[in-house]
Amino acid sequence: MSITQQYLLDSYRARVLGEPEPPAPGRHDAALVRELRDYRRFHAVVAGRPARGRVRCALRRWLRLRAV
Numbered sequence: 001m002s003i004t005q006q007y008l009l010d011s012y013r014a015r016v017l018g019e020p021e022p023p024a025p026g027r028h029d030a031a032l033v034r035e036l037r038d039y040r041r042f043h044a045v046v047a048g049r050p051a052r053g054r055v056r057c058a059l060r061r062w063l064r065l066r067a068v
């Protein structure tokens with residue numbers, strides 16, 4: 001059963017039972033990505049690492065070592 005089919009079945013059941021419908025699949029994806037980003041930034045700061053630009057800094061260090 002696909003996600004869409006499951007959602008339609010759950011919506012039908014909720015409508016028949018008079019309950020609120022479940023959220024559509026993918027509706028909260030952007031909020032989840034934002035929360036994950038904030039969570040990782042918070043833990044980076046708590047651990048004493050820079051919260052932003054970590055990949056860029058690591059790449060810059062790596063390229064600097066290869067140039068020498």
